[in-house]
Amino acid sequence: MSKADLFLEKKRRGEKLVVVTAYDAPTARIEAEAGVDIILVGDSVGVNILGYAHEREVTLADMAHHIAAVRRGAPQIYVIGDLPYATYDTPEMALASARVLHDAGADCVKFEGAQPDVVAALTAAGFDVCGHLGLESQHQEIKRRQGKTAEAAVKLYDDARAGDAAGQKFLVLELVPSELAGSITRSVTAATIGIGAGPETDGQVLVVNDLAGVTTRDFKHNRRYGEVGAALRAAVAAYARDVRSGDFPGSEHAFQMPADERVAFEKRLRERC
Known part of the structure; x- marks a missing residue:
């Protein structure tokens, strides 16, 4: 049984997955010691660490650099790494980009949007894949809740099932209504990971800077567990x-x-x- 399959077994048993972002070795080590299940090295590294104005500025080299740092800090943890903007427009591009992140230490690659052909290509090549639906920071200029209408919710539901059929192991649902997240979670084999998607997903992810109070802005979907910045x-x-x-x-x-x-x-x- 692969590492990803162990998490899918937790889904079947109703055990929640704990996911949090990390971008460097010390933070990854602390999170592993704290007992998280999965570390996500997200393209949020751009605005949280690198001082970029937008996630689109993050490069494949940036992601590989930070994934390698996280891997050194937490050698045993399961790591999901984001494919950055414009590096997975075609299956061929996605495969080449995924190899870079895998070589850096990622166990699984994540990308935004509904592209079941990309999921299928990556899965066929042996990569674990994590989808990402709802708010897509790389592609949407304004960060706001998604799936608010019946039509939009059905589209996201269908996209989730298409990615599931293509073989994704995980699915991040960001800023979607709780009812929609619950319906998707019950209808897919993949383990769903929510952020601002309510309690019915199989797991939760937060940005470590947000939950630890490094950032000063308050988000509705976040709970501040510390005041590290202060x-x-x-x-x-x-x-x-x-x-x-x-x-x-x-x-x-x-x-x-x-x-x-x-x-x-x-x-x-x-x-x-």
């Missing part, structure tokens, strides 16, 4: 005050030469004068 800001401010006042470093933070070496050093300096 704590870090306070720590750096205290450090700055101590440096400027001369309170840091103290003698306990420094080391001295052995007495005989110090005498020899000072003698050599005098000889140069």
